[in-house]
Amino acid sequence: MKTVDIVERIEGEAKLNCTWENGLISDARIDFLNFRGFEYILENKSPLDALIYTPRICGICGQAHLKATVDALENVYENIGEKLEITPKAKLLREIGLNIEIIDSHIKWFYMFILPDIVKLETEDLGIYEPIKGKRWLEATKVASETIKSLAIIGGQWPHTSYMIPGGVMSDPTLLELTTMSNYLDGTIKFFENSISGVSIDKYLSFSKYENIEDLRGDLKYFSDLSLKYELTKYGKSYSQFISLGENTIFKKGRFKNKLINGIDYTKIVESEKNTFTIEDDNSEDKHTWAKSVLYKDEFYESGPLSRAMISNNKFIRSIYTKYEDSIYTRVFARINEVALLLIETKKLISKIDISQESFLEPKIDLKKLDGVYGESAIEATRGSLFHKVSINEGKIFSYNIITPSVWNLGPKYNNKFGVAQNAIIGAPSIDISKLILRSFDVCSVCTTH
Amino acid sequence: MKNKEKPTVVWFQAITCNGNTHSLLSANSNRLELFFDSFNLIYHPSLTIDKSLDDILNSNSKIDFLLVEGSISNNKKFFQISNNSTYNHLTKLIKKATYVISVGSCASFGGIHAMFKEHVGVKSVKEYFDKTLLKHQIINLGGCPVHPEWLLQTMFLLKDYGRIALDNEGRPKELYSSLVHHGCTRNEYFEWKVEGEFGTKEGCLFYDQGCRGPMTHGSCNKILWNDVSSKTRAGMPCVGCTEPTFPRDDMLNTKKNIGIPFEVPLGIPKRAYLSITGVAKTFKIDRLNKKLMD
Numbered sequence: 001m002k003t004v005d006i007v008e009r010i011e012g013e014a015k016l017n018c019t020w021e022n023g024l025i026s027d028a029r030i031d032f033l034n035f036r037g038f039e040y041i042l043e044n045k046s047p048l049d050a051l052i053y054t055p056r057i058c059g060i061c062g063q064a065h066l067k068a069t070v071d072a073l074e075n076v077y078e079n080i081g082e083k084l085e086i087t088p089k090a091k092l093l094r095e096i097g098l099n100i101e102i103i104d105s106h107i108k109w110f111y112m113f114i115l116p117d118i119v120k121l122e123t124e125d126l127g128i129y130e131p132i133k134g135k136r137w138l139e140a141t142k143v144a145s146e147t148i149k150s151l152a153i154i155g156g157q158w159p160h161t162s163y164m165i166p167g168g169v170m171s172d173p174t175l176l177e178l179t180t181m182s183n184y185l186d187g188t189i190k191f192f193e194n195s196i197s198g199v200s201i202d203k204y205l206s207f208s209k210y211e212n213i214e215d216l217r218g219d220l221k222y223f224s225d226l227s228l229k230y231e232l233t234k235y236g237k238s239y240s241q242f243i244s245l246g247e248n249t250i251f252k253k254g255r256f257k258n259k260l261i262n263g264i265d266y267t268k269i270v271e272s273e274k275n276t277f278t279i280e281d282d283n284s285e286d287k288h289t290w291a292k293s294v295l296y297k298d299e300f301y302e303s304g305p306l307s308r309a310m311i312s313n314n315k316f317i318r319s320i321y322t323k324y325e326d327s328i329y330t331r332v333f334a335r336i337n338e339v340a341l342l343l344i345e346t347k348k349l350i351s352k353i354d355i356s357q358e359s360f361l362e363p364k365i366d367l368k369k370l371d372g373v374y375g376e377s378a379i380e381a382t383r384g385s386l387f388h389k390v391s392i393n394e395g396k397i398f399s400y401n402i403i404t405p406s407v408w409n410l411g412p413k414y415n416n417k418f419g420v421a422q423n424a425i426i427g428a429p430s431i432d433i434s435k436l437i438l439r440s441f442d443v444c445s446v447c448t449t450h
Numbered sequence: 451m452k453n454k455e456k457p458t459v460v461w462f463q464a465i466t467c468n469g470n471t472h473s474l475l476s477a478n479s480n481r482l483e484l485f486f487d488s489f490n491l492i493y494h495p496s497l498t499i500d501k502s503l504d505d506i507l508n509s510n511s512k513i514d515f516l517l518v519e520g521s522i523s524n525n526k527k528f529f530q531i532s533n534n535s536t537y538n539h540l541t542k543l544i545k546k547a548t549y550v551i552s553v554g555s556c557a558s559f560g561g562i563h564a565m566f567k568e569h570v571g572v573k574s575v576k577e578y579f580d581k582t583l584l585k586h587q588i589i590n591l592g593g594c595p596v597h598p599e600w601l602l603q604t605m606f607l608l609k610d611y612g613r614i615a616l617d618n619e620g621r622p623k624e625l626y627s628s629l630v631h632h633g634c635t636r637n638e639y640f641e642w643k644v645e646g647e648f649g650t651k652e653g654c655l656f657y658d659q660g661c662r663g664p665m666t667h668g669s670c671n672k673i674l675w676n677d678v679s680s681k682t683r684a685g686m687p688c689v690g691c692t693e694p695t696f697p698r699d700d701m702l703n704t705k706k707n708i709g710i711p712f713e714v715p716l717g718i719p720k721r722a723y724l725s726i727t728g729v730a731k732t733f734k735i736d737r738l739n740k741k742l743m744d
Contacts, residue, residue, distance in 0.1 A: 006532055008495045008502060011468050013531055034529045036465060037566030046700040052689055053697065056562050056594065059469025090649075108475065116499055131499045132486050142479035149676045156684030157675030158476060159469045159595055163686050165702070170648045170685040174743070180678075279528075279568045359685075360649025446467050 005431055007438060009113060011060060012445025014410075017288075018425070018434060025434055028418075028425040030410055035277070035290040038450045042400040047073060047367040047392055050400065051162040054388070057402070057450045059159050060108075063101040063151070064381030065402075067094055068388040070164040071377030073367065076392065077166070080373055082365055089357035090168035092349050093154055095248055096181075097163070098379070099346040100151040103188060104144050105382040105442075106305075106339050110196075110219075111140035114332060114439045118223060121230045121432070136195065136219070143191040150184035153177050166367070168360035175355055182350050189343050196220050196336065204340050208315040210323050220336055227329045236328035236437040238424040242307035243296055243408065245269075245378035245385035250345050252312045253378075255301060260311065266376060268297045269387065271403055275412040290449035293411040293419060294403050302326065302420045303384025303408035304441065306334035314341075326424075331440040368395035381405055383442045406448040409441045457514035457609055460506055461494035461553075462543055464536035465529050465563045465572060466520030469595035470554040471496055477598030478677055485602055488609065489515070503532045507542050515605060516547035521556040521563040521572045528569040537571075537578060544579055549608055551589045552576065553601060558590035558620070559694040576620060590620035592668070594691035599673050600625045619694060621667065629716060630688045631663035633671030634680070640664070643730045644738045648685065651742050655687040657711065660703045662690035664715035 001020040006013060012034060019027035038057050042050055054069045055062030077084050112131065119129050128136040148158045154171045155161030163170045173181070189201050197204045198217025207215070213224055227233055240256075245264055247253040254262045272293045277283050293300075301307070306326060309317035317334045324330050374391040384405030391398045411419045418426065421441050428434040463471070471494070474482070491498060492513075493506045506513075523529050524537035531539060544550060552575045555561040564572040576588045591600055604622055607614055615623040631637065639646060639654040646653020655661035663671075666688050670680045682688055689701045705712040714723040 006502070009497075009499065011496070012463075013495065034465070034531075035569075036467075036563055037528070037569060038562075040568065041562065041565045046703070048702045049697075049700060052701050053562065056467050056469065059467040059472045059595065062467075062469070112497065126499075131497055132491060138479075138483055138486070141475055141482060145476045145479050145482070145676070148476050149678050152676035152678050152684075154684060156679050156681035156686050157670075159472050160691075161681060161684075161686060162689075162702075163681075163684060165648055168649050172649055172651050172685060174651075358649060360647070362648075 003431065005435070007435055007443070010439065010443040010445060011058070011447070014438065014443060014445050016431075016434065016438065018431070023429060025426055025428045028422050028434065029288060030291075030412070030419070030422060030438070031289045032291045032410070032445045032449045033289070034445060035449045036446075037279070039400050039402060040279070042397050045397050047390070047395070047397055048165070050390065050397060051165060054402070055160050055162060058444065058447045060105050060444070061101065061382050061447065062159050062161075063098045064379060064386050065388075066162055066164050067098050068377050068379050068386050069390075070094070070166060071379060072375045072388040072390045073166045075375030075377055076367065076370065076373050076390070077363060077365070079375055080370070084167055084363055085361055086168055087357040087359070087361065089353050089355070090359055092353050093169045093171070093173070093359070094164050096346055096349050097151050097154060099342045099349070100147060101158070102382045103339055103342050103346070104147045106335050107140055107144050107147070109442050110332075110336055111137055113442070114436070115219070115223065117432070117436055117439065118226050118232070122226055139191070139195065143188055146184055147188045150181040153181050165360065167363050168358065170360065172359045173353075173355070178350050178353060178355070182347055185343055185347050192340055192343060194218070196339065201340055201344060205344060208319065210319040212316065223332065227332075232328040232436065233324040234327060235428055235433050236331060236424045236440050237325050238302060238420045239300055240326050241299060241301045242310045243301035243303055243385060244307050244311040244380060245387060246380035248380065249349065250312065250341060251308045251380050254311045255296065256307070256310045257299075260313070264378070266378065266387070269403065270295050270298070271407070272414055274414060289412050291411045292407055293414040294407050295414060300414070300417060300420050300423070301408060303405045304331070304335070305338045306331045307384060308380060309334045309337065328436055328440040335442065367392060370395060383444060383447070384408055402450055404444075404447040404450060406441075406444045410443060410448050456488060456490040458511070459489045459491045459515045459517060460513045460543065461491065461517045461519065462540065463495045463531070464518060464520030464522050464540070464557065466554070466556055468496065468519075470519045473595035474598045474601060476676055477602060481599065481602055485605065489605065503539070507539065511546070513543065513547045514549065515608070516543055516550045517553050518550065518557045518575050519553045521560050522575055522578050523569065523572045525569060525571045528566075540575070540579070544582060544584070549586055549589065550575065550579070550584060551591060551601075551604065553591050554596045555592050555594040555691055555696055558592045559696070561594060562697055565697070587616060588620060589614065589616065589622065592619065592621055592626070592692035592694070594696060597668075597670065597673060597675065600669070617667070621692075625669055626667040626692065628667070628669060628672065629664060630666045630668045630670045630682065630692075631715070634663055634682045635671075636682060639738060641730065642733060642735055642738055643727050650685065652738075655682060655685075656704065658704050659687040660689070660701055661687035663688040665713060666690040666693055668692040
């Protein structure tokens with residue numbers, strides 16, 4: 001038996017094609033049918049224009065693309081032996097901006113994109129979690145908009161600011177502004193404590209073993225109880241292979257395959273279009289989606305908060321993983337866990353800023369004067385690792401390649417191997433569960449088919 | 451007010467990055483809640499839960515406000531939603547709608563997505579549907595993304611007064627008649643021709659950094675973003691995202707000819723601009739050439 005289902009209420013839309021055998025999904029194909037051609041649009045543009053274009057690939061993770069673009073353009077300078085000096089202040093302001101965006105996104109995702117579906121397993125009456133009407137849903141949107149104000153102080157606005165630039169950042173916050181940023185995050189911490197975890201954030205961050213879940217109250221506890229009841233601890237398991245390409249103050253770079261392996265060799269990343277539509281009209285029957293497949297050393301790896309927790313050795317999430325592996329449950333938990341971690345760390349980063357430092361040191365060479373050069377970067381975005389590679393010929397962008405987190409997780413089959421999410425869906429007993437599995441990756445079709 | 455008395459709103463997402471949706475969600479939360487209380491948002495692909503797009507398409511009910519996010523195309527090869535082209539869906543929806551509002555630059559003017567040359571037919575809502583027999587003109591809320599407050603104000607105004615004055619680009623005059631330059635905290639530097647640099651609080655970004663504030667219609671510096679700031683206030687040049695010309699080439703650079711900006715502030719004759727800046731430049735005002743804070 002075959003079924004086709006359109007999945008809305010993700011970022012964009014996906015089509016889920018399932019083959020059923022004995023009441024279980026035996027094959028699952030995920031189609032992303034929308035393509036916007038950003039890599040093509042960027043060709044022939046002035047290199048700095050990429051700072052305006054790439055954030056617009058995604059309305060929710062624009063800062064991640066901005067950071068990846070800035071890093072890639074700075075890598076160009078490094079590759080020609082003219083490494084730019086970036087002040088610690090500028091580096092901090094970039095990392096802070098990206099972190100705030102991730103916090104905002106995780107909160108929205110939990111309350112808008114996954115929790116209502118989990119509550120629905122239990123009751124049709126979503127109560128405080130009901131979109132648009134529910135008290136908690138409204139509180140969550142309020143907290144998200146308050147959180148993002150903190151980023152708007154340095155970016156001028158969110159979404160779609162381009163305040164990072166090769167050489168530093170465009171803004172120059174005062175101490176008062178830094179304090180205000182920190183204040184907004186305090187409001188988010190309060191929400192985490194009162195509504196999400198039900199315990200103080202310090203206590204939450206001291207959790208190191210699975211049993212600590214018993215100490216939780218709040219929505220995370222409710223999520224946990226429902227997950228155990230409806231066996232979300234059992235579903236959504238894939239390869240248990242994790243990758244994290246980017247590194248910063250909080251996250252480490254590396255991969256996990258049975259054990260932790262430090263370091264990443266970017267040349268081992270291979271993107272395939274075997275099952276992917278191309279803009280030329282030679283689309284064979286195998287091709288069913290605009291998402292590409294991406295592999296590291298010929299293998300599929302999951303990217304995202306769970307991967308980051310595994311690779312950065314987060315004790316609490318690893319203890320949950322030990323019990324329930326890479327299930328829906330563990331994946332959701334890892335994402336929410338990051339909210340606490342990022343809130344506290346971002347406040348620390350704000351406190352480390354020395355406002356007397358320069359925000360921007362102008363590069364000595366204009367990118368428009370360069371020819372035959374390239375640069376690449378990898379950062380950790382909301383949904384996982386983001387990779388950018390730019391080449392410049394005669395001062396213009398010659399090519400721009402982007403591998404987004406969703407491509408790692410949601411790309412199609414390669415040879416006989418299922419993609420990560422595909423593999424996770426196989427074995428699911430119902431469409432509702434398979435949609436939850438899909439959602440657990442924080443699906444973004446705008447990023448999958450940039 | 452009873453639920454059924456509230457105007458119905460359908461948010462259709464076409465070719466988009468979802469930036470306008472997230473802009474709305476970043477609105478002042480009291481205002482957003484008032485919006486949810488005052489209108490009946492029956493469908494939004496990311497927010498509502500009880501209806502699918504197909505439910506809306508197949509229903510005979512009228513839609514009071516049809517909000518469109520993203521550019522439109524009649525080509526299914528590159529972009530389709532719920533098995534059909536965005537143009538075909540919109541053809542159905544628009545017939546049910548009283549007011550049609552293009553939310554953001556893509557829906558208003560084609561935006562970034564219209565620059566993908568291989569995808570022929572990516573256009574704005576107005577380009578496809580201007581000839582449709584609509585009761586009211588299509589309203590363009592330019593901006594990449596739209597300022598959430600501009601959307602809320604437009605909706606409340608139409609709800610209360612049933613009419614809105616529009617400029618030549620179909621944008622509400624009250625929101626787009628002034629320039630981004632108005633209310634910019636760097637205006638004094640502009641007046642006295644004190645040039646700015648990236649990463650500083652001082653100086654004007656018009657002379658070198660490509661700021662389009664003096665020729666871009668929008669109230670970014672009057673109605674602040676996220677309640678707290680604007681691009682130019684923070685130090686980022688305006689990139690002119692509310693205009694049909696967005697995105698342009700070389701956006702972080704001021705195009706010049708022998709040191710003179712290629713484009714001068716809107717409506718000012720180049721000669722007048724040059725004489726005035728020439729005079730202004732002869733004044734060296736210490737205060738404006740110093741750091742605001744040491």
